[in-house]
Amino acid sequence: MSAQMEEWHFPAGYDQSYLPDPSSPYWFPHRETMDPEERNAAVLPRLREVMEYAYANSSFYKDKWDAVDCKPADITSWEAFEQVPVVTKAEMRQAQADHPPFGDYLCIEPTDVHHIHGTSGTTGQPTAFGIGRRDWEVIADNHARILWGMGVRPGDTVFVAALFSLYLGSWGAMAGAERLRCRVLPFGAGAQGMTSRAVNWLARLKPTAFYATPSYALRLAEVAEQEKIDPREFGLKVMFFSGEPGASVPTVRKAIEDAFGATVIDCGTMAEMTPFMSASATAGTPDGMLLWQDIVWHEVCDPDTFRTVPFGSEGTPVYTHLERTSQPMIRLASNDLTRWVLEDNPCGRTYPKLPDGVYGRIDDMIHIRGENVYPTEVDNYLRGVEGYGGEHQIIVRRTGSMDEMIVRAETTHPEGRRSEFEQRTGSGLQSFLGVRVTFESVDANTLERAEHKSRRVVDEREHTKR
Secondary structure: OHHHOOOOOOOOOOOOOOOOOOOOOOOOHHHHHOOHHHHHHHHHHHHHHHHHHHHHHOHHHHHHHHOOOOOHHHOOOHHHHOOOOOEOHHHHHHHHHHOOOOOOOOOOOHHHEEEEEEOOOOOOOOOEEEEEHHHHHHHHHHHHHHHHHHOOOOOOEEEEOOOOOOOOHHHHHHHHHHHOOOEEEEOOOOOOOHHHHHHHHHHHHOOOEEEEOHHHHHHHHHHHHHOOOOHHHHOOOEEEEOOOOOOOOHHHHHHHHHHHOOEEEEEEOOOOOOOOOOEEOOOOOOOOEEEOOOOEEEEEEOOOOOOEOOOOOEEEEEEEEOOOOOOOOEEEEOOEEEEOEOOOOOOOOOOOEEOOOEEEEOOOOEEEOOEEEOHHHHHHHHOOOOOEEEEEEEEEEEEOOEEEEEEEEEEOOOHHHHHHHHHHHHHHHHHHHOOOOEEEEEEOOOOOOOOOOOOOEEEHHHHOOO
């Protein structure tokens, strides 16, 4: 069975000269369209193989699994695999603190590390990603394969408008596009004045594809319009995004599509897994995200038991590498929120799908007066409101013993229509969320814009003395 799957072996190593037939929508036709049960049957022994490798090369995994009497040889069924304890980010940080800099889950010699990336450390100790040369080539091959599914082809120009720093997404986009034999403009983003320069370069080069965060794309459209340039004149055909929810949020997606006239494609997983594309839509199935189960094994699990939930249900993604040899992640708990389905995809691929993308994080969920509110719900509602000015803030504070949520949004309405806008929008938002909301409006272009990822939630309760 696995012998029928194109270049299916561990450790992975792909033919770097390979390109599909130009007329084929698939990079690997069999792997991408095979019966899901057949694919699952090939993945299970691969999972056991990856676990055996990690057990032999990592004291982190050996000690973790020995403590619960879990051995790779025992993984002979999906039920057994679901008993494997999950890995958390807290464990990874502790492992790196105890065994600096890469932790005792690094399974190659430190001298064999090719790329070093990591988290910013803004909310704690940063995590270092040590990626071997062979793994980096595999990442590039996988990303080229998924870009092919988006409709990007050799010779196309790909404009990468995300930070080139510790942030891994931009590097993955560039590596995949280079492997696909594209022209790449590694523009970056974030510095003062760079968005205006991006408008100039996009107008000059007219690239085929564009990568950034959704909030940056919306900011780019605003700046272009301020400079009297229609973003549709850039001629973009494909815009693919990661780094934050948005590209699967209906109103955000529509705002980007309307501004640029391009196909909008959502991508994601976690930087610990692969720069971003192991969950990604395609040109033929642009909504939601397909789970490329032969690259990274995705489960959607109950966040308390970490047992897989049925298709159609909500849970938290749990990820396992099928090809990584440097820092393999085996059942990494994401703390994100999503819903998955298994249904026919118009592109013909037989992978499960996240129809709404990854739409929130368990720890980003706002708990207020016994209700749960996701920031993406506020974004989704406001972008469908006439007169919304393009940016907003969510402020949560405690007044006495009660929690209060304030939504402050920009509006294009003149002063005389503000009262009506605030009453109508506040009432509608309150009904939509099912929680009391104080709604305020400010002038357009008042609130801070994101040059990379948006930061719209201000929870003042964290600073309230109890």
